[in-house]
Amino acid sequence: MKEYQTITEISGPLVFAEVDEPIGYDEMVEIETPAGETLRGQVLESSEGLVSIQVFEGTEGIDRQSSVRFLGETLKMPVTEDLLGRVLDGSGQPIDGGPEIVPDERRDIVGAAINPYAREYPEEFIQTGVSAIDGMNTLVRGQKLPIFSASGLPHNDLALQIARQASVLEDEEEGEESEFAVVFGAMGITAEEANEFMEDFERTGALERSVVFMNLADDPAVERTVTPRMALTTAEYLAFDKDYHVLVILTDMTNYCEALREIGAAREEVPGRRGYPGYMYTDLAQLYERAGRIEGRKGSVTQIPILTMPGDDDTHPIPDLTGYITEGQIMLDRDLNSQGVKPPINPLPSLSRLMDDGIGEGLTRGDHSGLSDQMFAAYAEGEDLRDLVNIVGREALSEDDNRYLDFADRFEDEFLNQGFHTSRDIEETLDIGWDLISMLPKTKLNRVSEDEIEEHYVEEEAEEVAAD
Secondary structure, eight states, rough: OOOOOOOOOOOOTEEEEEEESSSTTTTEEEEEEETOOEEEEEEEETTTTEEEEEEEEEEEOTTTTTTTEEEEOOOOEEEGGGGGOOOTTTTTOOOSSSSOOOOSEEETTTTTOGGGGGEEEEEEEEOOOOOHHHHTTTTTTTTTTTEEEEETOHHHHHHHHHHHHHHEOOOOTTTTTOOEEEEEEEEOOOOHHHHHHHHHHHHHHGGEEEEEEEETTTOOHHHHHHHHHHHHHHHHHHHHHOEEEEEEEEEEEHHHHHHHHHHHHHTTTEEEEEEEGGGGHHHHHHTTTOOOTTTTTTOOEEEEEEEEEEOOOSSHHHHHHHHSSSEEEEEHHHHHTTTTTTTOOOOOTTTEETTHHOOOOTTSSHHHHHHHHHHHHHHHHHHHHHHHHHHHHGGSSSHHHHHHHHHHHIIIIIIIIIOOOOOOOOHHHHHHHHHHHHHHHHHGOOOOOOHHHHOOOOHHHHHHHHOO
């Protein structure tokens, strides 16, 4: 193994060195400082006679006297089923005080894309225990469904709630429940947030079925670009080798994209929209497209990436590009949050493109689709009427209009607002939905069938509203 003392330049997280042999892209590097410290890095660019290296631990202490060794292999993640219950840093090193990881094998973190021909279509329900998701924007196995949040909104609480409560319903055909695991990748979070995450995982026992990767805000930005790949490599191993249904939660993708921008600036690349690299779409797609199911394999990888929209702007490049790649989005709403609705999910701009395939008889319940459509329509009508009330007052509205207004209020208070520590199964969620739409006359229920109305419509609720 050759050792070079040919560092020519240090720029931000990057080190440039001269070489006299071909060096592979993404090859791992060890840099030994004059103080005897060994830092890890990765080749970011390789041209004839010169390589640029991104250093994971930061470039502090590196100078022209430092020596550079190229290891001849790419970055690999040690994978084993024993990772469940462990807490690792952003580059895959244990930080929970537990024993060293003895891997079954070491896997390249870039991973291979799933052959589209071998993909199975996602169509099996995952129960998160959150009514606004399960009832209105259903998550299915193998889907990638991001949460669009903003600064100051409780997306971390929602992430923990989903990690704690998510489960796959028992497979009735096989008569046994499948193994379920959570891989949690945190990027650029504060130490306070990290402590909250760990406290919740340990208190609720969710850590036993989870693998946690923690990259903190004061960790190097370069490590942030590795963390989601480490998490997804672990998820793919558990899913496709060990038959787990794995839910991957990545927070916060905005911090990941900021790290890409920082590295791009250090490389003096020509920036794209708002200073982000032009290849950010490709980079995000490499991560998001690692969700899915493979024919002949029992396991699945489902992704919930979380991102905070800078300035609450959903046209910002990060949410914009994420929306193109993923299959819908869950939108958190600042107004609902200020009203005390927990979690503050607004179902109207939210969308799950695969929902229709993951609900219905044998999956959730036969009336799920029609009920969801009816609640959407009624809540949208109530929202429109709220604007009208501000102009003309409630007295000017008809009796039916007032019912829609009351529906919107109760929908937020009883359906959306369930708290971060309440888990509702799908039956409970749908029953609450029927209680609410029973406020409306049967003649207004045009998205559910007559048989469904006969079976689920709550006459007492309708009489109570009429009496009011």
